Amino acid sequence: MGRVLVLGNAGVDLTLQMPRLPEKGETLLGDDAGSAPGGKGLNQAVTAARTGVQVIFHAAVGHDAQGVQIAAALASEGISELELHRVPYSSDFSLLMVLPDGENSIVSAGSCAAALTVEMAESFAANTNAGDVVVLQGNLTQASTRAALGTATARGATTLFNPAPLWWEVRPILPLCDIVVTNRGEAREITGFSDPTDAAAALCQLGASVAIITLGAGGCLTFDREGTIRHYPAVRIGAIDTTGCGDTFCGVVAAELAMGLGQETAINLAQSAAALTAQRRGAFTALPSRDELATLTARIELARSGDGAAGED
Template identity: 70%
Template sequence: MRARGGTRSIQTGCRCLCGPSRKRGADLVGQVRVLGNAGLDFTLQVSRLPERGETLLGRGIGRAPGGKGLNQAVAAARARAGVIFHSAIGKDAQGEEITAALRAEGLAGLLLHHMPNPSDFSLLMVLPDGENSIVTSGSCAAALSVDQAEVFARDCQADDVVILQGNLTQASTLAALAAATASSALTIFNPAPLWWEVGPLLPMCDIVIANRGEAEAMTGLSQPAEAAAALCRIGASTAIVTLGAGGCLSSDCNGTIREYPAPKVHAIDTTGCGDTFCGVFAAGLAMSLGQDDAINLAQSAAALTAQRRGAFTALPSRQELADLIGA
């Protein structure tokens, strides 16, 4: 294995992000390539989650482009990374709305596969403390084929950062990871939503990013540090477990645990914070920042998202991210 921009150390069977970081705001090294879902988000503010069989009144309905793949691609692009985004949408008015929003973001490359399915959407229920529960449809994302996933990864370069999530099928995600790994690109896997076995994919992941609940679901371990270490034992080179207001922690293949406190803010809505973190973290790595600087940058960006309502509408602006990068 080779060292990448001073951030990836040479380890037997391991590609941990170790070593010194470069000055924040350095020239871009590679592109961020995102393969994932794109849809529409419908948001409701609720006093609590409904009971079984209950109809509950919500308020403050919101509508915006969304999907983990879309949000992560936009966050990375606004953090000045050159972003290539591939996704699947329906041949409908919702698909046209999603396309227009993405074209306005100035991505370096955009390929949207038009499926015979309705465009995907998510219902986000936001509680008074800012926490959220999400129900999502995924027929378009699930229809993205292995061949289309391989097309996405075909032009990956060794300095690129590739991000995938759990919305696609296991077969398509596996195909993209395998092709990206063969190109020596740095791979990031954010496995939410968990709807198939992720273990076979972890050996192809340089970095796995999961929240506390997802890490426990994948490992059976409730302690985040233990879960992160277990993800590395299963195959990931580095595991990052996000903890909301508690920041995040990481484990590498040597068993080293690092803790990162989050900025203290008054959270209004945590929807989209994880996507902001993933996208900005990937952009930081594409700038050849070390792990510590990339995580701190990503947490500062996620803190901005937490102070606003929505997901796409709460993503930091280009100027806000430029200020963070230059800080």
Template identity: 70%
Template structure:
């Protein structure tokens, strides 16, 4: 249960972190994802357009997307049970999303129908593989805190509850509090940053941010200092992803740097979502933090080597091969 002041109490006599003891309560849990789903419209551009400019692009694409959807799909393709809750509209786009998700083999799929047009994102991909994204999120914004609390109430010890920044602050906080109070591990990926995340950090067992997000939240340009600041603000385990420089983690004052696999990036869209989904699945599946982060990073590197987001997520066979190589020490 949460202690007075909004933080969680640590069981009396506990000599390890509360989150670590939650991990050990079961060998195999579920990943519960509450997040947005929509359509990703991709356009490759030579550069970003200037103000008032019309710029021609090429290699257009259309696929299911959204941070919540991508993270849920990345997780389920590891073979760990995943339950995905997402708000969608009553339109043809929602039917297209539903058809794609039903093919993934989720342990549970709950599409919450909202009186809004289904969400979508425009992904502008540059020649070096970097991207900029503009999104419409009326369905995500309409998902209420009461609905989110109901989702969080489905969590049990051993589960990993995953949320992002697409829903409102109130809804995201309600999910984190409810899932945490029920003994689940909570993982928060606050992108996109459109509201103050500070009040939610005390309810986060794990927070995953990229370099830019870490600096925006904490005001610190040095990733290690930003990670320490995130933990000072309440997160128990901070992960800062650094693109080609890998990632770093801070856990109980211990800093760990993970070098990135050497690859030629084609498109970084979806890499962060792959990382979060695989990290959550590996923890729910019983892996320790070091193995979970390493496997998440390898999966994200695979995503970066091909275009798109949904289409670039590792499939089940690819992920099984990654695990086999990792377990063999390669």
């Protein structure tokens, strides 16, 4: 069994339930304000660890109370190797504005994640082996992201890149990606194609081996270098808050691939796990528990064996 190695961000999520997004110059009141540990890297590492796979997670936090809060939250998650680099900035945070239909808009501060250097990234990835899955997001600088993915690729690991947030040119990184996971909007911004299938094909033409585009209630689709297209329908639910669904999806896909399961099983399990997240408020607080992930895994295995219905929830 391989390991999941996540290099990314760790911060604090501030959440507001909003009737709509504010107009330019407008002040709106939100409800149900909340605060919890967060960040794409942190959420993906925690989700992967809750599947039972061995997880290594490195991130950067500030010398402040928020950094202490983040470390305390992660201490009980069973992460095999946790390293939080202390850097001279306030710990990163995100403001999550959640709309009545469950969709969200997010604004993030990322000075700590951007402070992870090329040397740190190379040192992190130098510990990878064949069979490991290395996961990065778009929070680091392009140079550090390239260094980590390049080193991991040279060592034979599988690389999974979730490029959000998009704040630098992603295309040069794609040849280092075995798997790239984006949502519909991110794929359009990277490739210029509005149609998800066309965008997925373009991501592979730009160098990714496999492109996965998540489509919310529409499930997801995959495209590979051989031109094979596959659509995975979503689990039917009543979504309350879609915050963190993409992180749950990426964490589970990485974990299942590290365990040696195939892409189809990994994606089906990841979509079921993301559906659980969408039915709860928040991101970190909505991530599936160990017991829930174990139940989903058992259900998928039962379906694969032919003793259960593949479409059951």
